[in-house]
Ligand SMILES: NCC(=O)CCC(=O)O
Ligand SMILES: [Zn+2]
């Protein structure tokens with residue numbers, strides 16, 4: 433028998449409820465719903481002959497949990513996750529961060545006991561942020577950023593030695609270290625001096641690369657810093673072993689609030705709207721992504737993530753031969769915690785839904801404060 437003959441033999445029962453059943457569904461209890469549905473099915477069954485159009489039948493394709501997993505182009509794995517760590521200049525620190533539930537600021541001496549169990553569960557990668565707390569730590573040039581005894585360089589050296597297989601990225605910016613809290617060096621009028629900022633930022637990136645970072649990730653948004661860092665890496669003979677991850681499309685906005693609490697990096701005047709991207713600026717983001725690829729970025733990052741899924745998808749289209757990273761930032765994490773605590777939804781379910789959306793849009797690397805929990809959740 434041919435396939436079309438076979439199909440014409442197939443009949444099914446039209447199980448659509450009548451309009452009146454639908455309208456009163458919420459008023460009747462489940463048991464009576466089921467018995468009504470049964471009697472409806474036996475009396476209202478109609479034989480429908482399928483004449484070729486079988487495209488309406490989708491359910492079978494995802495009826496089993498494994499078949500559902502196969503629907504995803506990209507599934508979250510432990511290798512995709514980068515865990516952000518805040519490291520203070522007080523070696524024995526372990527301070528909770530009220531606006532970032534479950535996250536802490538760590539002194540260098542706390543890092544090995546913190547990371548040992550996470551690495552045992554499959555942690556592959558961290559990104560380091562320095563948090564200078566000493567009263568005199570900040571100045572106009574962000575001098576502490578590349579202090580050889582500072583928290584980031586100390587942590588890079590320690591982690592390279594203690595965990596040889598851990599991939600270590602260092603965020604590169606000045607805002608945690610400048611007295612004014614902006615992401616570069618300023619002109620007298622308070623605007624960014626792009627050339628001085630790029631010179632300084634690229635020096636800081638080199639200091640982290642020389643200390644052993646596998647990846648340097650400039651988040652400052654000064655124009656031309658990717659090219660400047662790439663050239664210095666080449667000149668120093670480090671370009672072959674250091675990944676340059678550009679925060680190419682970093683949008684300004686309120687979602688960085690908890691991070692600024694954590695890192696003490698709020699600007700003391702003004703805001704960052706003249707260098708971070710305007711949230712509506714899709715074309716500008718595409719230009720920034722193209723520019724950073726042409727300047728030598730190895731990975732393109734989009735940040736924040738869930739409000740900017742279109743930009744992640746643009747980044748994947750523009751940089752189709754590059755890995756795309758997304759930073760699920762502090763405010764996104766804090767919102768999920770707050771809503772879960774208010775009973776709006778389940779934390780784990782939402783963390784997965786948000787992260788799967790980020791992957792679906794095109795990212796294959798996710799910087800996430802949920803990383804320790806995902807290491808558990810992905811095992812169950
Ligand atoms: N360079 C890192 C940030 O600026 C903030 C990230 C966050 O809000 O988690
Ligand atoms: Zn910054």
Ligand SMILES: [Zn+2]
Nearest residue numbers: 605607651652
């Ligand atoms: Zn930053």
